[in-house]
Amino acid sequence: xxxxxxARRVPDTSENEIQLNSAGxxxxxxxxxxxxxxxxxxxxxxxxxxVARLGGNVTVATVGGEDDExxxxxxxxMGANRGVLISDEAFAGSDxxxxxxxxxxxxxxxxxxxxxxxxxxxxxxxxxxxMLAALLDYPFASLVNSIEMLDGRKLxxxxxxxxxxxxxxxxxLPCVLSIQTGINEPRxxxxxxxxxxxxxxxxxxxxxxxxxxxxxxxxxxxxVKRVDYFVPSLGKGAEILRGTRExxxxxxxxxxxxxxxxx
Amino acid sequence: MAxxxxxxxxxxxxxxxxxxxxxxxxRKVDPADSPTAILTGWGDDLDAVCDAIRPSYAETWKIxxxxxxxxxxxxxxxxxxxxxxxxxxxxxxxxxxxxxxAPGLSIKTNSAFVSDVLDIAGGEGADLKVVRQEFGxxxxxxxxxxxxxxxxxxxxxxxxKAVEITPGSSIVDKSVVDKSNAVGSLAAxxxxxxxxxxxxxxxxxxxxNVLVSIGRGIQEKDNVAIAEELxxxxxxxxxxxxxxxxxxxxxxxxxxxxxGKTVKPKVYLACGISGSFQHLAGIxxxxxxxxxxxxxxxPIFQVADVGIVDDILEFLPELTNKVREMxxxxxx
Numbered sequence: 001x002x003x004x005x006x007a008r009r010v011p012d013t014s015e016n017e018i019q020l021n022s023a024g025x026x027x028x029x030x031x032x033x034x035x036x037x038x039x040x041x042x043x044x045x046x047x048x049x050x051v052a053r054l055g056g057n058v059t060v061a062t063v064g065g066e067d068d069e070x071x072x073x074x075x076x077x078m079g080a081n082r083g084v085l086i087s088d089e090a091f092a093g094s095d096x097x098x099x100x101x102x103x104x105x106x107x108x109x110x111x112x113x114x115x116x117x118x119x120x121x122x123x124x125x126x127x128x129x130x131m132l133a134a135l136l137d138y139p140f141a142s143l144v145n146s147i148e149m150l151d152g153r154k155l156x157x158x159x160x161x162x163x164x165x166x167x168x169x170x171x172x173l174p175c176v177l178s179i180q181t182g183i184n185e186p187r188x189x190x191x192x193x194x195x196x197x198x199x200x201x202x203x204x205x206x207x208x209x210x211x212x213x214x215x216x217x218x219x220x221x222x223x224v225k226r227v228d229y230f231v232p233s234l235g236k237g238a239e240i241l242r243g244t245r246e247x248x249x250x251x252x253x254x255x256x257x258x259x260x261x262x263x
Numbered sequence: 264m265a266x267x268x269x270x271x272x273x274x275x276x277x278x279x280x281x282x283x284x285x286x287x288x289x290r291k292v293d294p295a296d297s298p299t300a301i302l303t304g305w306g307d308d309l310d311a312v313c314d315a316i317r318p319s320y321a322e323t324w325k326i327x328x329x330x331x332x333x334x335x336x337x338x339x340x341x342x343x344x345x346x347x348x349x350x351x352x353x354x355x356x357x358x359x360x361x362x363x364x365a366p367g368l369s370i371k372t373n374s375a376f377v378s379d380v381l382d383i384a385g386g387e388g389a390d391l392k393v394v395r396q397e398f399g400x401x402x403x404x405x406x407x408x409x410x411x412x413x414x415x416x417x418x419x420x421x422x423x424k425a426v427e428i429t430p431g432s433s434i435v436d437k438s439v440v441d442k443s444n445a446v447g448s449l450a451a452x453x454x455x456x457x458x459x460x461x462x463x464x465x466x467x468x469x470x471x472n473v474l475v476s477i478g479r480g481i482q483e484k485d486n487v488a489i490a491e492e493l494x495x496x497x498x499x500x501x502x503x504x505x506x507x508x509x510x511x512x513x514x515x516x517x518x519x520x521x522x523g524k525t526v527k528p529k530v531y532l533a534c535g536i537s538g539s540f541q542h543l544a545g546i547x548x549x550x551x552x553x554x555x556x557x558x559x560x561x562p563i564f565q566v567a568d569v570g571i572v573d574d575i576l577e578f579l580p581e582l583t584n585k586v587r588e589m590x591x592x593x594x595x
Contacts, residue, residue, distance in 0.1 A: 011398065013537070014479050014506075017560045018401040027402060042509075096376060097369070123397040125357075125378030125417075130366025139337060139452030142363045156456070160522050161359045164461035164515050172452040182509035223375035223409040232396065232403040232562075238554060238570030248571050249582050252532075252553060253589070255569060256497070259551040260472065260529045 001056035003047040004112040005080070006103055006132070007040035008062055009071040010122040025228050036071040039118025043179040045186040046147060047116055048079045054149060057081040059110070063091060063102050069202055076200060077193035078186070083200075088207040093219025096124065100131035101217050105210035107136060114155075115176045119143055126178065133176035141171055142178045264386075265350040265413060267298040269320070270343075272334065272360050276311035281356040281418070283425035286319045288354055288418045290426070291383040292391065297321030298354075301346070303339050305332035317437040319426050324440045330449040336363035337451040344371045346442045350413040357417035358521065365417045374413030377406055381422040386410075399537050400562035419540060420521075464516020466500050472529045473499035476519060478542075479506040480535015480556060480575050487512055489579050490534060496586040502526065504542045520545040534575040538563030555579075 011018065015033040020026075036044075047058040060075040061084040062068045072083030086106055094102065107115065117129035119142060126142060133140030145166065146158040153173050158166040160180050171177075207217070214220050241248045269285035271278050282300075289298035300320040302312055309327055317323050326342050347353065353368065355361035357379045369376035381403070382394035389411035396403050408414055468474060475494040481487060487501070494501045501517065508518045519526050520542040527548035534555050536542060543566060546552070554567035557574045564570040571578065 013399040013401065016398075017558055018398045019560075020402065027398070096366075100370075119362075122399065125395065126362045127366050127376060127378050130363070131370050131376070134340075134367035134370035140363070140367060141453055143359055158459070159359065159363070161458070162521065163525075164518065164523050166459040166461075167359075168456040168459060169453050170456060171454075175452065181505065182511075185511060223412075224377055225407045226395075226404045227392075227407055229397075229402045229404050232400065232565065238552075238564045238567035240564070240570045240572065245573060245578060245581060248573070249578070249585050252569075252571070252582060253585060255551065255553065256473065256530050256532075 001050060001054045001114060002110070002112050003050060003056060003058050003114045003116065004107065004110070005040065005043045005047050005058065005060045005075070006062070006115065006117045006128065007044065007060050007071060007075065008037045008118075008121050008124075009034050009064060009068045010037045013122050020229050020231060024230065027229060034067075034070075036074060037118050037121045039120060039179060039181050041075075041118075041186050042181050042183050043116040043118050044075045044078060044080060045184045046179055047114075048187075049184060050114070050147065050149075056113075059084060059112075061086055061103070061106060063087070063094075063099055072202055073194055073197050073200070074189055076197040077189045083202050085202050085204045086210070087204055088212075090207040090212070090214050090218045093222055093225075094217050095222035095224040096127035097131055097223065098217040098221055100128050100135055101221075102210065102212060103128070103132050104135040105212050106205060107132070109205070109210065113173050115174070117176070117178050119178045119180045129176050129178035136174075136176070139171050139175040140177070141169065141175070143180045144177045145180045145183045147177070147183075264293045264296060265352050265410065266348055267292055267296055267352045267354065268301045268324075268347065269298050270353060270355045270361075270364075271300050271302045271312065271316055272356060272358075273302065273304065273308070273312040276308040278312050278316050279356065279358075280425070281358070281420045282316050283319055284420065284423040285354045285356065285418060286426040287423040288380075288383065288416075291423070292352060292354075292386065292416075299324060301343070301353075302326070303328065303331045303334070303342055305329050313439050317439065320437070322438060322440060324442050326446055327441070327443045328446050328449065333455045334360055335451055335453065335455055336360065336367070337453055338449045340364055340368050340371060341449050341451075342446045343368060346445050347372060350374070350411070352410060352414045352416065355415070355417050357419050361417045365415050369415035372413055372415065374415055375408045375410055376415045377408050378417045379419050380416055381419050396540075399539055401560055421540070421544060462516060464514045466517070468500050468502040468517055468519065469524055469526050471500040471526075473497055473532070474502045474519070474526060474528045474530070475499050475532045475534060476502040476504065476536060477507055477513075477534050477575075478504040478536030481507060481512070482535075482576065484510070484512040486576060489576065489583075493579050493583040493586070496583050496590070499532075504536045504539070518545075533563050533567065534579060536563055537561045538566060
């Protein structure tokens, strides 16, 4: 089983307070802690577990720049056989369709039975996996939370639907699956593991390597463009208690009692 | 502007709640246009849904096909591609079905795709300006979308106020257009087998008046006991958000949200929960919402009644002690 996982490096929202920059056209990125997109990490773990059962190789690819090599090394330290950086100035400003177009060109350079992505990125919206599948004319399933091999050419999968119910399907290979968080328990990666892969070469593919022109990717081809960021104001917002911790505790208990919540 | 279609998902003859929210979103995309509903399915169920949504739409298109009796996104995509005019604007709800269908539909209709849209900020000609959220709702973004060759847009459930239907309004002049003949037989690389219902857990969080709900801020499995002790003292139950279940710190049956349980407590203590819309979608009945989070930018503070910026690992144990003290005093 040859598996490709498409991954991204994103600001870690559990580690960061996201602030706007002074111009308001981007978030303040200087102090941000970046990591692999959480759902993508589950996708890599799932790929590693499938390969452990059935044999094969796991390739992790990302579209980005040199800074993004760190997540490729992290996933190689987890056990991925190969990390690939797909990088070119011509890719800057690509929308989701542009990214899917770049990935399609990369997929066609190899032979993959299964392509996994995370269900969504912190700054995305569950777009690239489904677009990539349609560009390749492969079957697709989103929100996948279990994968089982049926025979050489078919998988049995479940999708997470409303209320925690599971929709079971069979799907032909090759296919694209977007992986939901919680599907497995991603293994721990220590600094030692990352050091061991620090000098492994990471092949880079450029636009010309993939035969891509600017008519299909990059800013000129993008139909969807983010123009600015702003801080949302949904409703009136909470009344923030600014007392000491003890005062806040008293206030919380008073409120819980007043709202009919204390026995 | 191009014709706007709202894809209506449905189950057992009943349209999904967001069917009427899509109509509202469509009217904001183009106030001059009356949107068209488009439905796929089979049999009496499909006709029942058509009748239910007809009053809210200028026209209703139905695609009846036995292969579409269960909503398989790949088959529905193939059917829609055969029926939709080339530069259509298609709106779908951003939930598990829309997430499955929309990206591929945008490729096959060669149109722009924007997902999880919260608002329409205006438009001029082929330029449509929409509002999205990024980074777990900590910031919003204006996004421009070139709709000259059509668009597929998924709409966040609950973001638009449903179009009210006037009771007793006539549906006689609201026609249903049957597009079934344009489709024919369909085949897909993914085939539906069955639906497995979620397991019931040891505690039914839907039956409690007070929920102590924990999120990623609980940090590790051993800390769940901190919330359980508070819940015991309050006579409450512990529920949680998705990251806690993903990390296997609590059972799936304790999860509040669109992919978990829908709860209606009187008081909801959101402890270390950022407040993603998927989580908030599981909280109904407008409980009194108290949020405790050490990140002052956490989106939960936008929707909570009362907020406290503090570390739950320190705040909750002290709160528990105070509750126990009160019980001791009361018992004397």
